[in-house]
Amino acid sequence: MSNLLIEIQEAVINGQQAKVDELTQAALDSGITPQAILNEGLIPAMSTVGEKFQKGEFFISEMMIGARAMYAGLNIIKPLLAGQNAATKGKAVIGTVQGDLHDIGKNLVCMMMEGGGYEIVDIGINVSPENFVQAIKEHSPDFVLMSALLTTTMEVMGKTIKVIADSGLRESVFIGVGGAPVTQKFADSIGADFFSPDAGDAVSKANVLLVAK
Amino acid sequence: MSMTPRERVLTALNRGVPDQVPWVENDIEEALQVQIMGTANFTPPELCEKLGLSAFGAHYPMGQASDGQAMQTKETYKESYYYPKKVTFDFVPPWIAKMGADQDTGRTYIEKGLLVSEESLALFDEFLPDPHHPARYEKVAEWIKQYKGDYAVFARIRLGASSTLESMGLDEFSYATVDNPELIKKIHLRFSEWSAQVVDHLNEMDFDFFWCNDDLAGNHGPFMSPKIFRECFLPNMRIVAERIKKPWIFHSDGNLFPIMEDLLSLGMTAIHPLQPAAMDIGKMKKEYGHRVCIVGNIDLDYTLPLGTEEEVDAEVRNRILTAGPGGGYIISSANSLTDYCKVENVWAMSNAIKKYGKYPLEG
Numbered sequence: 001m002s003n004l005l006i007e008i009q010e011a012v013i014n015g016q017q018a019k020v021d022e023l024t025q026a027a028l029d030s031g032i033t034p035q036a037i038l039n040e041g042l043i044p045a046m047s048t049v050g051e052k053f054q055k056g057e058f059f060i061s062e063m064m065i066g067a068r069a070m071y072a073g074l075n076i077i078k079p080l081l082a083g084q085n086a087a088t089k090g091k092a093v094i095g096t097v098q099g100d101l102h103d104i105g106k107n108l109v110c111m112m113m114e115g116g117g118y119e120i121v122d123i124g125i126n127v128s129p130e131n132f133v134q135a136i137k138e139h140s141p142d143f144v145l146m147s148a149l150l151t152t153t154m155e156v157m158g159k160t161i162k163v164i165a166d167s168g169l170r171e172s173v174f175i176g177v178g179g180a181p182v183t184q185k186f187a188d189s190i191g192a193d194f195f196s197p198d199a200g201d202a203v204s205k206a207n208v209l210l211v212a213k
Numbered sequence: 214m215s216m217t218p219r220e221r222v223l224t225a226l227n228r229g230v231p232d233q234v235p236w237v238e239n240d241i242e243e244a245l246q247v248q249i250m251g252t253a254n255f256t257p258p259e260l261c262e263k264l265g266l267s268a269f270g271a272h273y274p275m276g277q278a279s280d281g282q283a284m285q286t287k288e289t290y291k292e293s294y295y296y297p298k299k300v301t302f303d304f305v306p307p308w309i310a311k312m313g314a315d316q317d318t319g320r321t322y323i324e325k326g327l328l329v330s331e332e333s334l335a336l337f338d339e340f341l342p343d344p345h346h347p348a349r350y351e352k353v354a355e356w357i358k359q360y361k362g363d364y365a366v367f368a369r370i371r372l373g374a375s376s377t378l379e380s381m382g383l384d385e386f387s388y389a390t391v392d393n394p395e396l397i398k399k400i401h402l403r404f405s406e407w408s409a410q411v412v413d414h415l416n417e418m419d420f421d422f423f424w425c426n427d428d429l430a431g432n433h434g435p436f437m438s439p440k441i442f443r444e445c446f447l448p449n450m451r452i453v454a455e456r457i458k459k460p461w462i463f464h465s466d467g468n469l470f471p472i473m474e475d476l477l478s479l480g481m482t483a484i485h486p487l488q489p490a491a492m493d494i495g496k497m498k499k500e501y502g503h504r505v506c507i508v509g510n511i512d513l514d515y516t517l518p519l520g521t522e523e524e525v526d527a528e529v530r531n532r533i534l535t536a537g538p539g540g541g542y543i544i545s546s547a548n549s550l551t552d553y554c555k556v557e558n559v560w561a562m563s564n565a566i567k568k569y570g571k572y573p574l575e576g
Contacts, residue, residue: 015391053433056471061437064387101315101322104383126315151518152553180432180490181514198433 002032005041008073012045013052015065017072024073034077038117042073046115050200060108063199067111074114088119090210092143093135093173095127097160100153105179108199109145116203118143129156129163136169142213143206146192148179157182158190165191174209176202217363218267219421222543226422226460226482226506230540234533234570235267236563237508239369239424239464239485240549243274248556253277257300257360264563267543269360270367270424272301290340295348300356303369304349304411305426306404309340309380326382328400337403344410350418357419365421367462370412372450372479373404374427375465380404383436390441401449408453415459422460422482425453430467432491442472447479454479462508466548467491477504485509488547498536507536508543511562517546517554522561529565537574544570 004027011019027037049066052058058066092113096106103125110120121139123131132144144164148154157177164170174193177186187195193209196202216224216232224231246260247253254276257269277299290307313324327336357366377400378386389396415423427450429435435442454461460482468491469476469484476484484501486509487494494510501507510532511517516524529544536542544566550559569575 056434059434059436059438059441060383060431061387061390061441064384065391068388099315101313107384150553151514183490183515186515 001040002027002030002036004030004032005036008037008041009045009048012042012066012069012073013048015062015069017065017069020069020072021076024076028076028080034080037073037077038081042070042115043117046070046112047200047203049115050112050198050203053198053200063108064111067108067115070111070115089117090142090206091119091121091139092145092206093121093123093132093139093141094143094145094147095123095132095135096125096147096149097153097156098126098128099156100148100150101125102147102149102179105149105199106145106147109147109178109196109202112199112203113145113206116207118203118206129160132160133164133167133169136164136167136173141173142210143176144173145176145178145202147177148182151181154179154181154186157192161191174206174213176205178202218261219363219365222267222365223421223460225540225543226462228503228506228541230572232572234537234542234544234566234572236265236544236566236570237268237365237367238266238271238545238550239426240271242550242552243272244552245550245554245556245559247274248552249559258362258364261364264559265567266364268365268367268421270302270369272299272303275300291342294342295346297349297352300360302353302356302366302420304415305369305371306342306376306407307340308376309336310382323379323382326380326385328377328380329382329385331396331399334399334403341403341407344407345414350414354418361419366419367422367424368415368418368420369424369426370415370453371404371408372425372427372453372463373401373408374429374446374450376404376427377401377446378429378436386436390437390445394441394445397445398449401446402452405449405452409456412453412456416457420459422462423457424462424464424485425481426464428465428467430465430469430472430491432467432488434468434471439472439475443475447475450479454481462506470496473501477501482506483508483543486545486547488513490514494532495535498542502536502539502541506541506543509545509547510536511544511546513547513549513551513554517550517558517562519555520558522557525558525561526565526568529562530569533566533569533574537570537572540572 008023114120123135146157176194177192178196184195194205221231221235253274310326311324314321462483462485463481464485483506489512
């Protein structure tokens, strides 16, 4: 692998936004493809950031800085990747469920998923079940990811899954749930396909499900 | 020998063995207070008496429409701070943030922190009330005199950590840890200096303890690395901590174990709320119970809002048997009693504490 790609990885992990910007440009100038920069530079770097978070070596602020550095590279190569089918692994619609106005967890998942090679459609906070359905129809995602911080709004996840099923769209998507009060037991009880305790884990689980698809 | 509620709380805070495990809540949302009392017209000690709580603080509807949790920052903040319309014992600075409100529930939330640059520091003068303005202290002193009786009374304050995080926003804060750590320190310092001046006044009042609410962690761990915590937060938090002359409880949600030693260096009397999803109370008792009183751990993710009365009973018993031996434990929800707790579960908690909380404990 090119040294430049290794340097890009290191700069993302260290949260060095300007350096990632510089290195990405240098990599393109040296003839490295945008696809390689994504798959061999940015994605593995964010995967390492996620792993470090799960192991307790990184904290949320470091994950945020890593993501910002990743975007510095991604924003350069994105226009070059446009139109190439191989550019993303899959697509995810993501939102915080109705009644819940928190977005930090959701935003972290967006960053990590995008850094993991997925196309993200962020439909925001306080999203009604009907709007989730609408987004599925409009964007045909592989994943629907729901976030909730409150115990009360967590219940809305179950309702949203039911409305998606009633619309006949349940089989077309994998549904993942997360948020501080959410547990595996709860995810099972509402019929979600997976639960993630943190943003890095969401990427790993999505990867596994896509392979099995 | 039977103790008064105040003696019970102060004994437990001092890591002693009271006559029974005291129950104290950081906050009870007003809508739930009204449900418990069957009316909005009651006094803080009447609520304590009815539930079996040993202390009061926070805020009470007192015959008026109930409010949601106090997340205030409005143009009128200074006036409402100086001249509170309802009974309150809170002395917290406003979030310096753009606030939003849910149209259906009226619940407010932080849309965006406004302290994002050196220039934005000018907002402090606009938002922060005068910490020496006498009106609020005088009014609250009257309420303490009127209602205290045998109960312990607490003031809620902040050391500045959560004010800094919320007023910057977690994203801008994170970026500043590499771009401009000095900005974080400056912002924290302003909040901490404000709180320290407030504490000087509160020390002279008839409060029994302070409750310092400074959320800085999630289920995984603190929002920042221990290194950033030590550099940007701890020295400023210490400015307030060193001025406190009463027992005090430190509150932060989330997993505090990665920074526990740093936190304990602030010299708090107790740690709250030990969310079961984030912190193991058995580990806390074993490793730190000889150094600090433990407050909390009744689950607010499932048990109180969604569980059965039997599950509440079992959890209360378990927590008392885990953290109660040797004293130094105050039972409480793992944050506050929110308006989405089932009221029957609050009663189940009250009954279970009376059933299992008497010293000597069973077993």
